[in-house]
Amino acid sequence: MTAHPANASDLLSTFRNRQARVAVIGLGYVGLPLVKAVVEAGFTGLGIDIDPEKIRMLHEGVAYLRHFDAAYFVERIGEGRLACTADFSAIERADAIVICVPTPLTKHREPDLSYVAGTARSIAPHLRKNQLVVLESTTYPGTTTELLVPELEKSGLRSGADFFVAFSPEREDPGNPDYGTQSIPKVVGGADPIALELAVALYDQIVVKTVPVSSTAAAEAVKITENIFRAVNIALVNELKLIYGAMGIDVWEVIDAAKTKPFGFMPFYPGPGLGGHCIPIDPFYLTWKAREFDMSTRLVELAGEINTAMPAHVVSVAMEALNARFAKGLKGAKVLLVGLAYKKNVGDIRESPGLTLIRLLEERGALVDYLDPHVPVITMTREHPEYAGRQSVGVDATTFERYDITLIATDHDAIDYAELVAGSRLVVDTRNACERKGVRSDKVVKA
Incomplete structure (x- = not known):
């Protein structure tokens, strides 16, 4: 005492x-x-x-x-x-x-x-x-x-x-x-x-x-360490996704099999980029502080580069899939982004890669709407204030068929993925949501 x-x-x-x-x-x-x-x-x-x-x-x-x-x-x-x-x-x-x-x-x-x-x-x-x-x-x-x-x-x-x-x-x-x-x-x-x-x-x-x-200081370092651990491991599986994809190997199948090992492996999953207030931001606090001690954070910064590049990769996959299936480019294409929140089953859009995807798609001339039951209206954000006030589309019998691409950015449980796939012309799935729900179709392209 x-x-x-x-x-x-x-x-x-x-x-x-x-x-x-x-x-x-x-x-x-x-x-x-x-x-x-x-x-x-x-x-x-x-x-x-x-x-x-x-x-x-x-x-x-x-x-x-x-x-x-x-x-x-x-x-x-x-x-x-x-x-x-x-x-x-x-x-x-x-x-x-x-x-x-x-x-x-x-x-x-x-x-x-x-x-x-x-x-x-x-x-x-x-x-x-x-x-x-x-x-x-x-x-x-x-x-x-x-x-x-x-x-x-x-x-x-x-x-x-x-x-x-x-x-x-x-x-x-x-x-x-x-x-x-x-x-x-x-x-x-x-x-x-x-x-x-x-x-x-x-x-x-x-x-x-x-x-x-x-x-x-030790307590502050604990939180930074927790989030760097996640950021680096997510970057690893994102990079593996690209490599295995080039080899014709499904990274989600690999991860699901690897996690059956009862020791020495912890599953992390790829996605369209990092979101939320913690993982995309916190590692850079350590990177900044490390400079005071003439130290570099090479692994942390490389992980940040990999994760930051993921939205552009998703757009590239969508563009290639659209061209391969319909001989059509993104300019003028109608895209429905499904899931704007940074993670499933919440309405938090802070640092969401979904916002970046909208920007990248629209820069290429696509006409983008979004569907998110947890985000009925886009609130003001620091990085994308221009999207404030946009509203989610509703779901009816013709929702998905009105779009050239349905792009799944966040795998909310409230979405009926069987209905989504059945109604869509082309699905780009960044979360393996369709297969995890038992929905398989040649209309689905993983990204």
Whole structure:
């Protein structure tokens, strides 16, 4: 047990007895499930977001994340167990403050920590003694101590004496029915031993298991490592897809057979590119930081190049298939993109390769619509703001036959693939969705 001042002892007891008020800043794909878990653990929750529209929707029971029951938040607000606001002064009442804001890349593919820095500057005027501040946003090793702590100390208070700082990387997997916030172990690193003990005590009440590490930098590195592992392995199977395809070998058949080995192999699957807020972005945070130490990240950067090239490969396959079947080019061709979200069964389009596919197809003169039951309307995105407001087509008896190509970019379970194949003139399948559903046809081309 670490020796600590009386104020830290009081805070520790408040966490262990679940009597604390826990503020979560940033009510998106990470923050919203976290504040829900906080309330379900018995704490009083405080949700803060700079977007007043989100706050309005939470109070009125309107879902802005489709996989969450909006009524739950209205009920907890009504019971007094949760408050939601855009006013940062509310954090003065909090015992713990958890930051869950975006960490994107700039147009030059460098870390954009403006949201973290801006949040810290908004917290500082309202920071008081005896509070724990936890950063959950994915970032490069060193961010917590090099950026967050100095910004918070502009309050005149000192980390490790007046308030305490930790890092605990988010591990959300939106739409995963098996693993929610509470059932995923939480890695925790503290800026000092007392901060670590406090953060562990807090998360011990919320999640199934906490995994303490030696520092905030180590915790930051854990999250980067997890996502680099996925990015590199996805790049590997994407490259194998190209090589085996040239040999006439089906990479999905190979992977399915290889994964029967009970040791030494973990299946990853190819696709039309990487999407979501983590895998396409996080590896480049390490690449950027490594330059400070005169180190290169050759494997990471090569994986990024391979994955980034996948949408262009898909368009090339579609173009060749269209020409081979109908002696027709992409210019003027009607294309239906099926699945705009970056992963199956969710409505998240952040960094989705589907958006890149639309751009590449339209640049070649194709007329593109999309079908996605989870994305009825394209919302504003950083990379493709021009698509905001486009709407998904509906499905009727003639939907698929109206297009020259049906291009499956995301394999949502809500799609009837037998109906899709039967109605389509030509199917380009980037996810092996048709075969996995038992639908085989010479109209289907894998990409």
